[in-house]
Amino acid sequence: xxxxxxxxxxxxxxxxxxxxxxxxxxxxxxxxxxxxxxxxxxxxxxxxxxxxxxxxxxxxxxxxxxxxxxxxxxxxxxxxxxxxxxxxxxxxxxxxxxxxxxxxxxxxxxxxxxxxxxxxxxxxxxxxxxxxxxxxxxxxxxxxxxxxxxxxxxxxxxxxxxxxxxxxxxxxxxxxxxxxxxxxxxxxxxxxxxxxxxxxxxxxxxxxxxxxxxxxxxxxxxxxxxxxxxxxxxxxxxxxxxxxxxxxxxxxxxxxxxxxxxxxxxxxxxxxxxxxxxxxxxxxxxxxxxxxxxx
Amino acid sequence: xxxxxxxxxxxxxxxxxxxxxxxxxxxxxxxxxxxxxxxxxxxxxxxxxxxxxxxxxxxxxxxxxxxxxxxxxxxxxxxxxxxxxxxxxxxxxxxxxxxxxxxxxxxxxxxxxxxxxxxxxxxxxxxxxxxxxxxxxxxxxxxxxxxxxxxxxxxxxxxxxxxxxxxxxxxxxxxxxxxxxxxxxxxxxxxxxxxxxxxxxx
Numbered sequence: 361x362x363x364x365x366x367x368x369x370x371x372x373x374x375x376x377x378x379x380x381x382x383x384x385x386x387x388x389x390x391x392x393x394x395x396x397x398x399x400x401x402x403x404x405x406x407x408x409x410x411x412x413x414x415x416x417x418x419x420x421x422x423x424x425x426x427x428x429x430x431x432x433x434x435x436x437x438x439x440x441x442x443x444x445x446x447x448x449x450x451x452x453x454x455x456x457x458x459x460x461x462x463x464x465x466x467x468x469x470x471x472x473x474x475x476x477x478x479x480x481x482x483x484x485x486x487x488x489x490x491x492x493x494x495x496x497x498x499x500x501x502x503x504x505x506x507x508x509x510x511x512x513x514x515x516x517x518x519x520x521x522x523x524x525x526x527x528x529x530x531x532x533x534x535x536x537x538x539x540x541x542x543x544x545x546x547x548x549x550x551x552x553x554x555x556x557x558x559x560x561x562x563x564x565x566x567x568x569x570x571x572x573x574x575x576x577x578x579x580x581x582x583x584x585x586x587x588x589x590x591x592x593x594x595x596x597x598x599x600x601x602x603x604x605x606x607x608x609x610x611x612x613x614x615x616x617x618x619x620x621x622x623x624x625x626x627x628x629x630x631x632x633x634x635x636x637x638x639x640x641x642x643x644x645x646x647x648x649x650x651x652x653x654x655x
Numbered sequence: 656x657x658x659x660x661x662x663x664x665x666x667x668x669x670x671x672x673x674x675x676x677x678x679x680x681x682x683x684x685x686x687x688x689x690x691x692x693x694x695x696x697x698x699x700x701x702x703x704x705x706x707x708x709x710x711x712x713x714x715x716x717x718x719x720x721x722x723x724x725x726x727x728x729x730x731x732x733x734x735x736x737x738x739x740x741x742x743x744x745x746x747x748x749x750x751x752x753x754x755x756x757x758x759x760x761x762x763x764x765x766x767x768x769x770x771x772x773x774x775x776x777x778x779x780x781x782x783x784x785x786x787x788x789x790x791x792x793x794x795x796x797x798x799x800x801x802x803x804x805x806x807x808x809x810x811x812x813x814x815x816x817x818x819x820x821x822x823x824x825x826x827x828x829x830x831x832x833x834x835x836x837x838x839x840x841x842x843x844x845x846x847x848x849x850x851x852x853x854x855x856x857x
Contacts, residue, residue, distance in 0.1 A: 519790035526789070540695060544789060573792070587792075590819065594791040601689045605698045 362459070364549045364630075366405035367614050368621040376613045378437065382423055383611065384408050386439030389426055390449045393441070395485035399449075402456035402482060406549070409618060411448035412611035413538055420610055421445075450489045451532055454497050457486035458504055465508075466566065496531060503528035511567045518551065518573040518591075525550040537605045541619075544595040544602075548623065551595075552630045555580070555588055589631045596623045659709035659716075671717070678710045691817075692787050694758055748776055755783050775804035779811050786818070794818055 367380060387408050391399040415421070421442050425435040439445060460482070463475035490497045507524035515521055526546035530539045554570045559579050561568035570576065574584045596619075603619040606612065629635040660667050663677045685703045690696040747766070754763035763784050770777055782797030795818045802808070802815040 517793060519785065519793045523790065537695060537698065540789075547789060587795075591792045591795070594818070595789065598693060598789065601693060601699075602695060604684050605695055605702065 362406045362456075362549075363404045364406060364552055364626055364635075365409045365545060365618060366622050366626070367618040368625055371621050372617055373613060376617070379611065380408075380614050382437050382439045383412055383614075385426070385428070385436050386421075386445055387411055387449060387452070389428065389438050390441055390445050391452070391485075394446070394449060395453055395482075395488060398481040399453055399485040402452060406545075407448060407452040407455075409545075409615070410451065410532065410542075411444055412609075412615055413541065413606075414448050414533060415442075415444035415609055415611055416607075418608050418610060447493075450493050451496055453482065453485050453489040454493065454500055457482055457489075458497075458500050462504065462508075468564075499531040500528050503531075511569075514567055514572055515569070516572050518554075518569050519547075521569040522547045522550040537602055541599055541602045541606075544598045548592055548595045548599075548627075551588065551592055552627065552635075555585075555630055556635060585631050589627060592627045592630075593624070596627060599623060657705070657709070659712040662705055662709035663713070674710070674713060678706065681706045692783070694787060748780065751780050752783075755780065755787060758787070760784060760788055775801045775808065775811060778804065779814065782814060782818075786814075791818060 369377065369380075372380060384403075384405075388400055388403050391403060422440040423437050424440055426438045427433070427435045457479065460475050460479040464472060464479060467475055503524045507521060510521050510524065526543045529546035529549075530543040532542055533539050551570070554568055558568055558570055558576070562571060562576070562578065570580070570584070570588060574580070574587075576584065580588070600619045600623075603616050606615065609615075626635060660669075663674060663681065665674055665677045669677075682703070685699045685706065687696065687699065687703070690699040693699070747770070751763050751766050754760070754766065763780070767777065767781055767784065778797045779801035782794045782801060785791075785797065786794035795815075798811065798815040798818055801811040805811055
């Protein structure tokens with residue numbers, strides 16, 4: 361369910377692209393340093409966004425040059441550890457672990473095995489993160505338990521289900537603006553992910569909130585897709601409007617790019633059924649395609 | 656008070672036209688319409704006030720001689736987000752409206768749940784409540800019911816139209832300030848032109 365929130369790289373300024381890479385690499389290095397090598401592989405764009413959103417201040421964070429297995433020869437500029445980075449990486453570990461727990465429960469066969477293995481790999485990292493942020497872990501666990509309950513009862517209200525995941529994400533910040541941005545990010549990701557999984561869920565016969573809401577037994581028709589798009593765009597609109605209310609920070613340009621261009625584009629491609637959620641992918645492989653379209 | 660030039664994001668020696676442009680851009684961004692029914696509307700309003708004050712301040716500083724400026728809608732900005740109090744003697748509904756407008760959604764929900772009569776207004780208020788909470792899908796359903804029950808009511812029809820357009824009237828998605836087109840064709844054409852120019856210079 362992660363990998364939906366990312367900036368449109370082709371629309372970033374050069375300096376912003378450099379900054380984004382420093383954030384991405386910073387998260388990766390921080391995960392390794394604090395939580396071990398295995399934790400590195402949970403990294404995705406959503407967690408990088410979380411880091412940027414939680415950061416404060418216009419001053420550039422301290423940077424240093426670092427090599428890593430993905431870029432063994434050329435050292436990259438990397439954001440040093442700071443409060444936001446520590447917080448975001450801890451939260452990321454908790455979110456990733458809880459998500460894997462869900463997968464272990466919901467999936468079958470090979471996928472279940474894979475999830476179990478991954479969960480075992482980051483179990484130590486998770487324990488460490490929980491010691492640091494017990495409140496966040498409690499909030500995540502409670503919301504997910506409530507969500508499971510709703511899903512078990514085949515809740516027909518899409519918003520009621522999405523609200524659980526949205527509130528879970530919102531608990532990552534106490535700031536009013538950031539909280540609301542996170543809420544709508546959560547709502548958006550939950551619904552978009554449900555739409556993405558629709559056909560697979562129907563085939564397997566497992567619960568899907570969109571199928572429950574619209575009473576679907578086969579792939580979404582045009583009207584349903586349009587309705588889902590509308591509700592996703594409403595959240596995306598709130599995120600855009602709210603992003604303007606954030607105090608200026610070093611990352612503002614990238615955050616606004618994500619809110620104004622990245623997310624609407626993601627919605628369009630999810631609705632078209634073309635979206636592939638991208639988890640871990642080292643940024644150095646980014647190239648602009650001929651049509652200047654995607655990464 | 657903060658330096659008015661910083662607020663508008665222009666340099667001290669910017670021309671009047673530049674300042675006006677920056678001011679207009681900011682007004683567009685923080686316009687109450689963009690924060691209609693958004694729980695953070697008050698923050699946008701503050702921002703708007705700051706921008707207006709900064710603009711006024713600069714105009715005052717500069718217009719020792721010239722005159723005739725006007726900043727955006729004094730007073731109207733404050734009237735954002737509020738529902739017009741419809742006619743009727745239902746004081747209870749009005750109380751619910753007030754609760755929704757002030758952001759006390761828990762109270763509004765409890766009062767609505769208590770109510771047994773399912774009038775069009777009840778559906779409309781449920782819709783407003785959910786809309787403010789960010790439950791847009793639920794809100795759409797309630798607004799639709801309200802609009803179908805009382806097709807002549809402008810308020811319900813407006814609300815239903817609004818959710819059907821995807822919420823906020825003037826959203827700034829897609830268009831970054833610098834690029835107006837944003838269309839893939841434009842990007843391609845621009846790239847081709849740039850490519851040709853590069854080749855000429857070689």
